[in-house]
Amino acid sequence: MDSGVIVEHFPRLMSGAWITVQITVISLILGFFIAVPAAAMRLANNLLLRLPVQGFMFYFRGTPLLVQLFLIYYGSGQLHTALESVGLWMWFREAWFCAVLTLTLNTAAYTAEILRGAIQGVPRGEVEAGRAVGMSGVLLFRRIIMPKAFRIALPAYGNEVVFLLQATSLVSTITLLDLTGVARRVIAQTFAVYEVFIAAAVIYLVMVYALVFLFRWMERRLHPIRQ
Template sequence: MDFSIVWQYLPIMLEGAWVTLWITVVSLVIGLAVAIPLALARLAKNPFIASPAYVFVLYFRGTPLLVQIFLIYYGSGQFRLELTDLGLWGFFRDPWFCGILALVLNTAAYSAEIFRGAITAVPRNDIEAGRACGMSGLLLFRRITLPKAFLIGLPAYGNEVIFLLQATSLVSTITILDLTGISRQLISKTFAVYEFYLTAAAMYLVMTYALVYLFRVWEKRMSGHLQERVVVEAR
């Protein structure tokens, strides 16, 4: 193996890595905005609210992400007339929109289940303490339930973020030139399979463990008061 060829194309691969990070961040932000209402819908007692949310989560967690990408990107062409009438065909013909949409829906389904479990795991005493302070409804949820649930679900959500980062490689199958897409393009040009794929793997590894570090710091900062309490009690 001759890695000298990689140095020649390293700036292009770094551009692909930046695209991968951009897709990850955009999908995470939108997916989180979808996941929280979806988690609340899963907890609703009204079956007309809970059932559609359950079906959504069941489908996107139970089918491969690659199939979902293909259905959105290639399958939407079967509904071109209907989408054109709705003014949406311009979006669904764009691989960027379809790729990010598939990632958003997929991560929203997984994140919703993470937060649903975290919300149900919030200690009852904390909720009762909030009510004793005069909180109720949205205020109680915003100040007590949601922050506590996010702290409980943060380790699992960190794993979901890492999964999403690695899953972005699948959007290269619909012509998006992320890190994997760039690597495939360079391999077809130079036939240096091992050199470029190993370099891409190293870049994914760096990005993954950077995320692991950031989530550890975030979790430590959010739960710092609990760690201080443990130290005080130990003394």
């Protein structure tokens, strides 16, 4: 066991961890803003609204993230000319952009499914009460359904956030230097295989459990009867 390697390369690992955090946060925020309308559309009676979202959710929840990542990053190369003609190629050329795009779409699909369940879990009486005082459509959705649904969804969403943080390790396979990417590079230079992977694992553990505690705190805060 060579702990000197870890001490020497710790700053690099931390800069990788910072990239991991950035990718996670950006994908989460963008994914959430896609998920809210997607969940609403998924529950619509109109087939034209529902079917495309249903297909999107089925595809991104039914295939491995690694395949999605390769499809968007490497696959876009095959569509190079088409993408260039619409001016999108400069974006798809960047591993960073493809990573965030894939993770955003992936988490949007899972979050939409969580929100769908939560919206359906909003007690009927509360919706009826809203209607009784004259709310309807967007107002009812914004004031009654969504706040309640968010609270119902929070524990499951917390799990999704933890999964996404861990899933970002896959971006190392498309050349990005996140925590996993840096760890693999340091290993290629130092041959300290298990030392560096264990150090990276510990950093992930700390980040994951920080998130777990944050979500537990939020769940307590948002509980209607404050303890």
